[in-house]
Each structure stands twice: as structure tokens, then as C-alpha cells.
Amino acid sequence: MSITCKNCNNVFEGNFCNNCGQSASVKRINWKYIYDDVKGNYVSFNKTKFYSAKELLFRPGFLIRDFLSGKRVNFYKPVSLVLFVASVYAYLFHTFNINPYSVSQSGIGDVNIYKFNIIHEWINSHFSISSLISVPIISVTAFLLFKKQNLNFSEYLVINTFLAAQRIIIRIVFFPVMLIMNYTHHLNYIFQFLSVADIALMVWAFYQMFENISLLNVILKVLLIYLISFILTLAGFVMVFLIL
Numbered sequence: 001m002s003i004t005c006k007n008c009n010n011v012f013e014g015n016f017c018n019n020c021g022q023s024a025s026v027k028r029i030n031w032k033y034i035y036d037d038v039k040g041n042y043v044s045f046n047k048t049k050f051y052s053a054k055e056l057l058f059r060p061g062f063l064i065r066d067f068l069s070g071k072r073v074n075f076y077k078p079v080s081l082v083l084f085v086a087s088v089y090a091y092l093f094h095t096f097n098i099n100p101y102s103v104s105q106s107g108i109g110d111v112n113i114y115k116f117n118i119i120h121e122w123i124n125s126h127f128s129i130s131s132l133i134s135v136p137i138i139s140v141t142a143f144l145l146f147k148k149q150n151l152n153f154s155e156y157l158v159i160n161t162f163l164a165a166q167r168i169i170i171r172i173v174f175f176p177v178m179l180i181m182n183y184t185h186h187l188n189y190i191f192q193f194l195s196v197a198d199i200a201l202m203v204w205a206f207y208q209m210f211e212n213i214s215l216l217n218v219i220l221k222v223l224l225i226y227l228i229s230f231i232l233t234l235a236g237f238v239m240v241f242l243i244l
């Protein structure tokens with residue numbers, strides 16, 4: 001039986017495409033796919049797959065759409081990718097002692113603002129781990145808000161895992177700037193700039209991914225995703241604070 005390759009449209013017989021090497025068994029993303037990716041191999045970061053990190057920076061929505069539709073052989077699997085870049089960023093951040101706490105801890109009387117800053121600083125200094133935690137939260141919210149797009153929840157997990165990787169890659173790109181600004185007030189501006197950039201990048205990605213909705217609609221939904229996810233994360237942190 002001949003099969004049309006989902007990656008390159010080549011018609012072939014057998015288990016793998018003889019043109020691009022993609023497996024014949026590429027299916028729609030489901031729980032099994034996520035599970036296999038989670039228990040997969042994280043260290044085999046080769047040159048072809050590095051291409052996906054670059055693609056993710058410059059055409060995120062198109063990359064994700066292609067990936068979901070079955071063009072997968074040239075792309076790093078999302079969970080493996082995010083764990084790899086998260087490890088790199090966490091390693092750089094802690095090895096070079098980037099210190100977002102240094103500026104705002106002095107001179108603030110209001111306990112609530114102080115606590116809020118602590119949360120914000122914790123997120124910045126543990127960005128890798130908080131990005132991973134945010135994936136399921138953002139996926140639930142996006143799944144509900146973009147329901148008309150007919151994607152399943154596993155697909156939203158894949159989308160937001162890619163987008164979490166994108167946010168971390170941006171920080172790795174900006175790492176030299178953080179290093180230069182370390183222990184100055186400017187470091188906070190860098191983190192504020194990156195937070196705004198995160199929102200813009202998510203808008204850009206969803207706008208590329210879903211052709212049938214307007215830019216304004218995407219902007220409103222992404223802001224809502226951020227708001228709801230932020231409230232949920234904050235509630236989680238408050239619970240941790242109350243317990244400790």
C-alpha cells in the first residue's frame with residue numbers, strides 16, 4: 001500500500017519516507033504522543049533540530065501549524081526542546097549569578113507590594129521552571145478561548161510547550177545584555193521588556209497559526225489568557241505562601 005508523506009508529500013511504500021525519512025505512522029497529536037515525548041531522549045540535540053529553535057524565533061505560528069499537521073521529521077519534539085533550552089537558561093542564569101532581587105528589596109513598606117515583587121522576582125529567577133509550570137495552565141485557558149479552532153487539548157499542550165521554549169530562547173538571546181546590566185536598575189527594565197515581548201510573541205504565534213481570526217480577536221484572547229493564567233498562578237503562589 002502506498003502512503004503519501006505528511007512531511008514532503010512524497011508517495012512511498014514501507015515504514016519510512018524514502019525522500020525525507022519521516023515515519024509513515026505520523027498521526028494527529030494525542031496523549032500518547034505527549035507521553036512518548038516526555039519520556040524521550042533529551043540530549044540528542046543535533047544540527048537539523050537546532051533549525052527548529054531558529055524557526056521558532058522567526059515564524060513560530062507557521063512552525064507549530066506545520067508540526068501539528070504532520071511535518072515533524074525536521075523538528076525537535078516540543079517537550080525535549082523545552083527541557084533542553086530550560087536547562088541551558090537555568091544553567092547560565094545561576095552560574096553567572098544574575099540577580100533580579102538586588103534592586104527592589106530595599107525601601108518598600110507595603111507588605112503586599114513586597115510579596116508581589118517577591119513573586120515577580122521568583123518567576124524571573126526561576127524562569128525555566130515557572131515556564132514549565134505555566135504550560136498546562138496556559139493550555140487549559142487557550143483550549144477554552146480558542147475552542148472554535150477544533151484542536152484537542154494535547155495539541156494545545158504541544159503549542160504552549162513550543163511557546164514556552166520560544167520565551168526561554170528569547171531570554172538566552174538576551175542573556176549577554178542581562179550579564180552587562182546585572183546588579184543595576186536596568187536589569188529590571190530588561191525583565192519588564194521581556195514580559196511585554198512574551199505577550200507580543202504569543203499574539204504573533206496564534207495569529208500566524210489561526211488564519212481565520214482577526215488580529216484584534218487574537219490580541220484580546222491572548223491578554224485574557226495572560227490574565228487568567230496570571231490569576232491562577234498567583235492563587236497557586238498565595239496558597240504556597242500561606243502554607244509555608
Ligand SMILES: [Zn+2]
Nearest residue numbers: 005008017020
Ligand atoms: Zn517525506
